[in-house]
Each structure stands twice: as structure tokens, then as C-alpha cells.
Amino acid sequence: MSAQSYAGDGAYPPSYYAASRNIERTPVRLEGEVTADIVVVGAGYSGLSSALHLAEKGYKVVLVEGAAVGWGASGRNGGQVVNGLNASLDTIKRRYGDQTASFVGGLIQEGAGIIRDFVSRYDIDCDLKTGNIYAAYTEKQMGELRDKQALWRRYGMDDHELLDATQIRQHIGSTVYAGGMIDHSGGHMHPLNLTLGEARALESLGGVIYEHSPVTGVTQANGKATVTTANGRVIADTAIVCGNAYLGNVVPELTARVMPVSTQMIATQPLGEERANALLPTGMCVEDVRYILDYFRVSADHRLIFGGGVVYGGTDPADVVAKIRPNLVKVFPHLADVKIDYAWSGNFALSFSRVPQMGRLGQSVYFAHGYSGHGVTGSHLFGRILSEAIHGDMTRFDTFAALPWIPFPGGRVFRAPYSTLGSWWYALKDKLGL
Template sequence: MTEHTESYYAASANEYAPFPALTESIHCDVCVVGGGFTGLSSALHLAEQGYDVVVLESARVGFGASGRNGGQLVNSYSRDIDVIESSYGADAAKMLGSMMFEGGEIIRERISRYRIDCDYREGGLFVALNHRQMSTLEEQKANWERYGNSQLTLLDEEAIGREVASERYVGALLDRSGGHIHPLNLAIGEAQAIKLNGGRIFEQSPVVKIEHGSPAIVKTAHGQVTARYVLIAGNAYLGDKLEPKLAKRSMPCGTQIVATAPLPADVAKKLIPANYCVEDCNYLLDYYRLTADNRLLYGGGVVYGARDPDDVERLIVPKMLKTFPQLEGVKVDYRWTGNFLLTMSRMPQFGRLENNIYYMQGYSGHGVTCTHLAGRLIAEALRGDAERFDAFARLPHYPFPGGRNLRIPFTAMGAAYYSLRDRLGV
């Protein structure tokens, strides 16, 4: 059996009765492949609308990035609206911009409606390490306000010094519609909500084959699901063999996180007094926040190709101490990695392999909120209103330069270039 990685989240997860493995042949309206946020959000929206839904998860609910990420509710996409407008045109920007803040709203609605205990805290900071980055945040504020976000405040150097006990930053953008959560507990809560609405979830049931047709047949080692529709939502954990077309234009990447031992309450309060989550503006960004039990959870860096680095602590703790040198000597209790799926455009990839086989993937490190939007969009599409789903599906899905064999070194070279620019402040 494949269990959760040894993370802080797994150690502090809410208890739930494990879902069974699939051992028979069953039928349903929609079979969802993948029990992360994309699959869970989709299944919950569909089950609420009366669809008979089956979720197949190869390990445990929230096993992948959904249960391992930084837990930050960050609005928009991995490419912001100004880039979308310049790359895809005003019409695409208008449609995608109208949805930029919807994912976070869906999460808050889910937490409230189903009383999900996942340590939700309001507010997120984008912090600038230099004046060039601060100028970018000023532009971001103007762009987001054009699309309806009225909860933004620019902070100067003195103000950010009151919000984060670090001398690294020249300013920040506070988004009060952002926030942070215990992501694995959100996933568990959403899975229980699916069950409450009549959906069926099977864990430890990796899909080995999808037979296209009408209906489609989704096979596991010990059972199969015959479905009117299939949604492929495996993201970085889908692998290259199940649907090779989806693997050609994406690349799994790893990120690393540590969680300290619990800090004294007064120490934690001094680090981030308002308990916001924080991410910097570098290309290879750092992100951090406090947990409910006063640990500092700190993550950053990217491993292209999703290899597990030998020593997560060695990679991340120097970053943490550069931000908070006052934590020198603090014990690290947990260290782990998680994979997300990167696309060449950094935009999510939605589409259809057949008229009844859909996919949603590739949030490029920006998936907590966008996955929840995705669930609403697929439910709209299956109901017959595909306008918003197709706004994403029409975006081009570019292959990585050099094909699958060279995508890792080429992407790493590009990242090294932008990382140098970050260090030089240009």
C-alpha cells in the first residue's frame, strides 16, 4: 500500500476511515482519475449536481501535491493577467481575468458549508526583495483591481517590517482575499463531502488503462469502471504511460518544504504578527507561513524532473535562516518533497482527448485555488455550458524545447538564468 509521505501534514491530518480499493466492475456517470484537488473539487461539484461520480486514487486522498504544498491560497494563475493579455489577447484576458479570484471563494465556501477543519487563516503577502520587484507589485495591484479585487494594500518598507520580522524586504502587496490552510485536511474534508453527496471514492486503486469509447472503461488491477464521462486529473503523478499525449507537453517538478519544531508563542507572533502567509517575488521563489501549532513551514526551490533531493534540510534551512536569522539553532521536525506539473506556458492545460474524456492539469505551482475553479468549470461543461472551460481549453499547449529527453536540462538552464537575474536584482 502507498501511504502519505512523512510530512507535517500527514502527521497532523484529521482522522478518517480509509476508502476501500476497487475490486469489482461498476458503472457511473463520471469517473475521475486522481484524488487530489482537481479530482476532488470536480467530483464534489458534480455530485452536488446529482451526477453519479466515482473517484479512483492510486494511493491516498491528497497523496500528491494537494496534500504536500505550502498551503497558500494565492489568487490568479502562474502567469498573471498582464502576461495573459499580451500573449493571448484582450478577449482571453477578459474571460480568464473574470475567474482569477473564484477559486479562493470556492475554497472558503467549501470550508464553511461542510465545516472542514483545515486551519484557514486570512491574508497573504507578496514581498519584494528590491525596487524592481516592488514596481511589479504596484502593477499587479492595478491589474487585479481592474478585475474586481478590492482587498489589496501596498506596504512600504516600514510597513512590511511590522508584518514580517525580516530585514530582506523593501515592500509588499497584501491580499486579504488570500490566505492559508492545512491542505491535506482540506482534501480529506472534501472527500468526505463527496461521500456525503453520494459519490464513491476508491483509494489504493491505480488506473492501468483507459479504454476510449462511449461509454469509456477505466481499468485498475482488480476492477473497472464503465462511465459516460472520464476526467483525467492525475497531474504530476499521472505518469507517462497512461495517456502519453498529456505527458508530452508537461513536466513533473519537485519542491521542498521543512517544518520546524513548535516555536514559543511569543516567538511565532513576532515572526509574522498577523499570521499571514508569505511568498517572495523571485522566479524561484521562497514561501512560508506559521502552522496552527506555531511551527514555521518554509519551502522553496525547484527540482526539474521531480527527483527527490538527497537532503531537503540542507537545501531549505539556509534559505529560512537568510530570512529569519533569529531562528538559528531551531530544530527541524519534518522535511519533505512534493511534485507539481509544469507547463511550457505556465498556464493550466484543460481539454478533451475525446468527446467524453476530459483532462485538467499543469497548474505550474499555482494550483490550490485554480484546481477548485477547475472543478466548477468541468461541472459546467458536462452540464452543457462549456464557455468558461473552453476559455482555458483554447490556450495553446506548447511542447518543451528538445522534446521529453531534453526538457529537464533546457528548463533548468532557463531557470538558472532567471535565478541569476533575481540575485542581481534586474
């Protein structure tokens, strides 16, 4: 299997992030047989976090990537450091009980801390900023934010500041919002430069990364795991599978657990410092609180980066600009004629429960996936928890691994149509303010 199977020639998609990356790598392909303590599949945030945490513990780590470091969702997402899982703490409490909710509530800010620690200790240049805003269109949504603030306080998190309609305009140069809430422990950054910096950090610790080497199989026998590509293989004590939305059918046991979902983004021409600051005067990133949400921020070179929309099944819309520009103009009408320099799509892996999954296949293969659009912080956290389990502390791993996963209605064949129907219903509720 060649990179042509899912990633073309393995080059980055034409995103703003790819055009502004600050590290140029020379890919090395996997050839022949290699041995290691740990082999990791996928050089996104989950794989890099797992690999880096294990390398810090002294393990010999080999990472195998089918395209390039950060090629998938990790390198082309909104760049927003948002705390929490897609499923709310209320939902987790209702489904899994108080003990699980308390456990999750005690660690959902940890992923952001890992990112800040990596950036600081490894001197990663990724334009990391502090603060993100949840924006509400209606009073009903403001009530939901007040409930969220109170709920998070019960779990020991008190970094949220409510904003009324007047206050939110000090942060967002738009009149469309009824209010919002700041998470002062959130933030935003250049996502591809974060992955590239983490890869460089891994290599500084002796880790080895093979790129443009799509994995064709993951097997285990005699207490060892083997990761195979078209031209080589890695034999290790343990394998970690972090392919997420781009794993395909490489590990058949995982295929039905998640569904690829496409989301779209655009980046404007540079607006200049004054014009950009008028859009987001305090430099925070924003996401609204609807089911089908918009999210946006200003880049270091004063572009507006704006994303939203979903396509279940992971296909790309024919015209990304036509799909996303109306949403941008709704928030910022005066940008109706602004030039769009970049437009791109990317897939994230959706789990039916909206709770990410972590587990083990046999004795030698671990996996993590299904962050459902909230993967920037969750993936870094899960990477740490995987490293703890492999190093001998199964406590946090076992808690997540024990959570039941829910299959999509209709199985693999009908999961996209059913999810599209559900998405339509929730989008209608957003539109009607229900």
C-alpha cells in the same frame, strides 16, 4: 500495476501535514466492475472539486486514486491560497489578447471563493486563515507589485494593499524586505485536511472513492469511458483525468504536455505562541516575488512551515533540510539553530506556458492539469468549470480548451535540462537584482 509503481505502498510521505491530519480514512480498493455517471482519476484538488461539484448536481460519481486522498501535491503543498495563475494577466493579454485576459481576470479569485464555500458548507476543519503577502527584496520588485496592483484593479480586483519597508515589518519579523503587498482575498490552510474534508463531503453526497488503486489505462468506446486498474474497472458516461504530476504515461496523449517539478518544504519544532507571533504578527502567509521563490507561514500549532526550491524532472534532493534551511535563515537569522521536525518534497506539474490546461480527448474523456505551482485555487476553479461543461454549459470550458499549449523545447528527453538552464538564468537575475 500496484501502488509500488509510483507511490510505494500508497502511504502518505512523512510530512507535517500527514502527521497532523484530522481524518483517518480506511482505504477501499477497486475490485471488479463498477458503473457510474462520472469516473474521476485522481483524488487531489482538481479531482475532488470536479467530483464534488458534479455530486452536488446529482450525478453518481466514482473517484479512483492510486495512493491515498491528497497524497500528491494537493496534500503536501505550502497551504497558501494564492489568487491568479502562474502566468500573469499581462502575459496572458500579450499572448492571447484582451478578451482572454478579461475573461481570466474575471475569474481568478473564484477558486479561493470555492475553497471558502466548501469549508463553510461542509464544516471542513483545515485551519483556514485570511490574507497573504507578496514580499519584495528590491525597489525594482516593488515597482512590479505596484504594476500588479494597478493591473488587477483594471480587471475589477481591489483587494491589494501596498506595504513599504516599515509597514511590512508589522507583518513579518524580518529586515530583509524592501516592502510588499497584501492580498486580503488570499489566505492559507492545512492542505491535506482540506482534501480529506472534501473527500468526506463527496461521500456524504453518495460519491464513492477507491484508494490504493493505481490506474493503468483510460479508454473510450461506444460513448462510454473506462478506467482500468490492476483488479477492476469503472465504466462511466464520462471520465475526468486529474493525475497532474503523478499521471505518468497512463494517458499517452497528455504525457508530453507537462513536466513534474519537485519543490521542498520543512516544518520546525513548535515555537510557542509568542515566538511564532513575532515571526508573523498578523498571521498571514508570505511568498516572495522572485522567480525561484520562498514561501512560508505559521501553522496552527505554532511551527514555521517554510518551502522553496525546484528540481526539474521531479526528483528529490538528497537532503531537503540542507537545501531549504539556508533560505529560512536568510529571512530569520535567529532561527539558525531551530530544530526541524519534518522535511519533505512533492511534485507539481509545470506547463511550458505556465498556464494550466483543460481539454477533452474524444467525446468522453476530459482533463485538467499544469497549474505550475499555483494549483490550490486554480484546481478548485477548474473542477467547477469541468462540472459545468459535463452538465451542459461549455462556455468557460471552451475558452480554456481553445488556448494553445506549447511543447517543451527538446521534447520529453530534454525538457528537464532545458528548464534547468532557464531556471539557472532566472535565478541569476534574482541574485543580481536584474
